[in-house]
Amino acid sequence: MDKLSNLIKNRKIAKSYNGVFLALIGLIILFSFLSPHFLQTNNLLTILAQVSIIAILAYGMTFVLMIGEIDLSVGSIVALCGIVLGVMLSSGQSAFVSIVIVLVVGALAGLLNGMISAKFRIPTFIVTVATMGIFRGIGYAITDARPIQIDNPFILYLGNGKIFDLIPVPVVIVLLLLIIAHVVLSKTKFGRQAKIVGGNRVAAEYVGINIKRLQMKIFMITGLAAAVSSILLSARLYSAQPNVAVGYELDAIAATVLGGTSLSGGYGTVIGTFIGALIMGVINNGMNLIGMPYFYQQIVKGLIIIIAVYIDVRNKERLLAK
Amino acid sequence: MTDTILKMKGIKKVFPGVVALSGVDLELEKGQVLALLGENGAGKSTLMKILSGSYKPDGGEIFIKGKKVEIKNVNDAKELGISIIYQELSLCPNLTVAENIYAFQEPTRFGLIDDRKMISMTQALFDELEIDIDPKAVVKDLSISNQQMVEIAKALSTKPDIIIMDEPTSALSSKETEKLFKIISKYKSEGTAMVYISHRMEEIFAITDIIMVLRDGQYIGTVETALTTSEELIKMMVGREMDQVYPHKDFSYTKDEKLFEIKNYTKNKFFYDINLYVRPGEILGLYGLMGSGRTEIAKGIFGILKKDSGEMCLHGKPVKVNDPYSAIENNIAFVTEDRKHEGLVLTAGVYENITMANLSSLLTKFRLLDTQKEINITEKQIDDLRIKTPSFKQTVNKLSGGNQQKIVLAKWFETEPEVLILDEPTRGIDVGAKYEIYKLMIDLARKGVGIIIISSDLPEILNVSDRLLVINKKRIIAELDPKSTTQEEIMTHIIGRGDQFGQAKQSDKE
Structure with a gap:
């Protein structure tokens, strides 16, 4: 009997996103009663497409939070990468070359965050607050604060196209990346090392894990995620602008924490993060459908973040209670 | 009443x-x-x-x-x-x-x-x-x-x-x-x-x-x-008769050669001029009081504290150990004193703790972790070391001190070390688990592993080690034969004769 109850408890910890999943189902049921349009296939696919940008950022954020660090610069990296995309395309580069360069710029921006923090021993919170301004500033400097029009058909297809005239391309991308990120976090040595570092830095160092290098790689991942998001966002906006994606980092963090990843590191799942992003998307969409004014939506989102962090704190306490 | x-x-x-x-x-x-x-x-x-x-x-x-x-x-x-x-x-x-x-x-x-x-x-x-x-x-x-x-x-x-x-x-x-x-x-x-x-x-x-x-x-x-x-x-x-607290080790080493040796190891302010060696199958005891430099020496060997000077040899060949990674590469393992802060990831499961020092061995040809192999390894260690846990997934913070220590041991056993350093491996652990840990040490020694055990528990160090070094004020001050020495002799070496308190006080401050 003891063994059985312990086993059940273990499964709960391993699948900490069970609770969030139930919350998502609950919200879907709630909004389907409140609005007749909510539960239509088209609307649901729209929600998925809308959350794709935040969800991809949140995948990257899951890795960062996993090692107990934070990245506040991802919104600015999205803006900078969008500008780079716009500049590349308007200077006549092909979509393929432009995408590669954008991914490299995103990865380098992330690497820079990780390197500054590791080399100068500055907390990532401070480093990324600083680079948040720097990256966006570079974006403004390049464009002189003017938007760049995006008209490359392939890029536009990535953000707005539909497969079989039904499934938005961003949905396919976000699901593909979900699988990749999930496998990397839960099934590779790299992902396991991230979990160990987040759980106990000293123990991680003593089993020979190079924490600085791992941290740099992880910030590269968030940079890459931001680069991918920037392509989708630019396509959806048909333009690259330095003032986009402000505050996206906080939405990404909220989605990640909602999904059960600990702010202090050590545990979390990409699937949970995806569900967290969906919850935010469902709430956004649902509130729009029932015609809730924008300001109230802000209040509701704020409350959700508080609830998410409260759940995190309570889970941690329960996990550590003897 | x-x-x-x-x-x-x-x-x-x-x-x-x-x-x-x-x-x-x-x-x-x-x-x-x-x-x-x-x-x-x-x-x-x-x-x-x-x-x-x-x-x-x-x-x-x-x-x-x-x-x-x-x-x-x-x-x-x-x-x-x-x-x-x-x-x-x-x-x-x-x-x-x-x-x-x-x-x-x-x-x-x-x-x-x-x-x-x-x-x-x-x-x-x-x-x-x-x-x-x-x-x-x-x-x-x-x-x-x-x-x-x-x-x-x-x-x-x-x-x-x-x-x-x-x-x-x-x-x-x-x-x-x-x-x-x-x-x-x-x-x-x-x-x-x-x-x-x-x-x-x-x-x-x-x-x-x-x-x-x-x-x-x-x-x-x-x-x-x-x-x-x-x-x-x-x-x-x-709940049963325990005829002895310490298991008997019927050999002092398996081969008369120096398996592992450090020469003139020095790290300013932490330890000076440390020379020691261990033979295959030998248990070398390091005794010292808190603050004597005993733990720092172990951290120096394992590359956690970077030495200022000195040489290390394995099988007579010089090797360079600058960090824990290179120490593990050279088949050295280090069971730290503070298992909660230095050894375990308390929020992670038993299996994640046991395999964390040897993740590379779990990789399949697609560079993914082989989950089934990981479970098998964990179940085997749970059986071998008699770790009491409801399941291999149990988060280790819920386990008792003795079982946690066994998990730390299992983690290092998985790296198949040639040299095993244990810092206070039985602190805060009950008699039954202590006996089992000593036995595991002896089993490993029998396979030719050289073991260095650090302890401030005098009866323990006298009973389990084959050779004994006394550490005081960041230096090795004596080599003794545990079979013939006494607790009094060891303490005399540390406190010195004459102005006992003056010296003891000084070492306290350092």
């Missing part, structure tokens, strides 16, 4: 999945010192946490001076005159000694904290206890043993009727332990009752009046200290 100050009757406590206490009784008289004895997980700490208000019992009654009481929180306990000294330090490291001692009961003047009065009160308390620590010192600047003394003084500052001490000496040097014993007998003669939890038999025999034994949450019995023997107590604790 008017002297009975505390009576606990039928105390029950259930945690999800475990019955921690099933109807335990305890009776304590004025001026009596009771030893609470039992293996880890027997329920000692749980019982004391109920008494001090940290836990709520699920059943049973508590009487203080014959009156039934309900202890709902730590403040209730304080008001009833119960004070507890925790095994793990509970001081605020950034505050001064005086601020810590009078935390939440600061003397005030016009509503503000009266610093001067607080310091003089602390000084008065220290004078009474004969403790030589500056009340104005910041706690984090004190040595661990001095911090523990502050912790003890803090518990006594409320003038309690009942004092609970949970392994108070595990962080104390022998000098401070003596001081503590003096304090105990002084309070005892003034009528204070005490509950003393310790795994150290010598201490229990030295200062307690009666001994109560718990096993698996059940009351086993109470005996008078003067009328019992450690054999009888071990039998009560373990």
